[in-house]
Amino acid sequence: MPGKTMFDKIWDAHVVSEEPGKPSVIYVDLHLVHEVTSNQAFDGLRLAKRGVRRPDLTMATADHDIPTTDRSKPIEDPIAVQQLEHLANDTKEFNIQFADMHSPLNGIVHVVGPEQGNTQPGKVIVCGDSHTATHGAFGAFALGIGTSEVEHVLATQTLRQNKHKTMQVDVNGPLPFGVTPKDLILAIIGQIGIAGGTGYVIEYTGQAIREMSMEGRMTVCNMSIEGGARAGMVAPDETTFEYMRGRANVPQGDAFDEAVEKWKLLPSDDDAVYDAVVTIDAASLEPHLTWGTNPGQVTSITGSVPDPSSFADPADRESAERALDYMALEANTPMTEIPIDRVFIGSCTNSRIEDLRAAAEVAKGRKVSSHVGAMVVPGSYAIKQQAEAEGLDKIFLDAGFEWRNAGCSMCLAMNPDHLEPGERSASTSNRNFEGRQGKGGRTHLVSPQMAAAAAIAGHFVDIRDWEG
Amino acid sequence: MNAFTKHSGVVMPLDRVNVDTDQIIPKQFLKRVERDGYEDFLFFDWRFNEDGTPNKDFVLNHPGYKDASVLVAGRNFGCGSSREHAPWALQQYGFKAIISPSYADIFYNNCFQNGLLPVTLDEVSVAHITAQAKEIPGYAVTVDLENCVVSDNEGFSVSFSLDEFKQYCMLNGLDDIGITLQDEDAITAFEARRG
Ligand code: SF4
16 A cells, blocks of 8 residues: 555544545634634524534634724724624634734734644644645645635534545755745746646645745745645645744643654655646746736746737637736737836735845845835734844835735735726735736736835846846 | 525526636625625626726626526636635526536535535537527526536537535535534544544
């Protein structure tokens, strides 16, 4: 019998019950909650007179709707207020820990879980949010669920699932100079396609992943869903344990070392067999950015906007035509010649301290182009504090960036931060769908370094020309 | 949950691939705390012009598809976010079934939680149904979940497959939570085992 993958091991340890022909019942160790996908679930519980089975394994934060400007002022949008109050009441009624926007524990749901040490190797983690895959960076099985499933987890602390297939994405060699984890994941999505991972859990392996920081691994796992995979994961190692050590909600002292010994058993066995294997040659990678209206419509910074007629598949061709029309781009335009209006550095993909440091390094001593509006939105209150302690806020402000409070912000523009129709952004977020950052807005996904450089130049630049 | 056994209805062709949930229901409507009332927001940015008038070029606004209750669309339908507002909006607008060569995972699951049937058919059948729906006014299909067959009055008929348990729950309108709680002892035992 072949060995087990990490996913197999975690799955097997969480099966509550299984019957042939039925989805298995899987136990959930951590349920993360935010304001947008939970209201109706709590209402459902009340309607059925059900309770929350494990409030102690549930944690809530407000991130999607909250303003990133002065928090001492009341929120202007009455519907957002209603939604936030709904969650405040729900968490109070059901005795769930809730970090509202004034709490020092507040931040984007996928940033605060790892930051506070709730995200741990070997756990099954769910959230009513497709970017839950982020937490897989710690060697957890973390997946996004819908509101009905949120209600199911609240009521039962379990999830009904058919077991997923596994895909290994093996990244050979180290990432070359100027190429970041964001570029890597954009390149992977470009290669497998936005539905390439549908039905799979991806495990990222190889030298580039092993050498990557936890922030980088989270960036990679975060965008697994953009490749269609419901979960992405990375085997835990010393980098993982060092990142976790001492965080508020991890075991402390000897108990931590004991936990580490258990976590060390999680990585896939050498003879484990994956259902699919994709190999990426890291050495050949360049900085990447999107040109279209989904994350698979991506190219390298030395490339050009593709000609739709170059696509063999008629549906892809039509989709490229629609994308160029929406994005107001001409085929064959070099990517470095595309001017931008706005820059957004933030989101659960790229708002962690390392991302902010990387962007600040580029911004240091330079000035944002006079025709560009640029903002930096840290992923959490704690990251904002840390960045300020390191003086990053000063660097950004001196360069002409806005320095905001934490939240999802212009990643999906549910709060007041949005693009105006026709505006073009360089964004470190994860989705460039039509209207994602504001109706009629045009989004190009990039790394924090490339976003900062674009803010300064006023158009996209090859960051490798600036660094080193 | 609503049970689904068999449905006949007019087909609306949405001849695009990778229709994402941000298009199905844009984010500005996700702040609502209700579970209903999303029908007017379905495909909002495609459906309405800047000034709020209906966009006549968008298929949903064609008079011929006014009463459509089956949506046929290109592959990877429902990609993107986990928002269950997407199936809610489709269903509340009046769609009972979707036909596509493939779906994004989370969206697919969310449909079953709500009694909206996502039928997976091969590319050729989807192209055929799409073409018929564009050409023949009032073109309708029957989706029979019991026998797993999609057919029309023109002699076309194709079978589809889906997970048997999903089929069973949908045919009977079963509530997942209710099913799981029947086995609550197993959950309690699991928790006791892990300490
Ligand atoms: S930052 Fe963006 S992708 Fe991440 S949870 Fe918030 S809205 Fe979703």
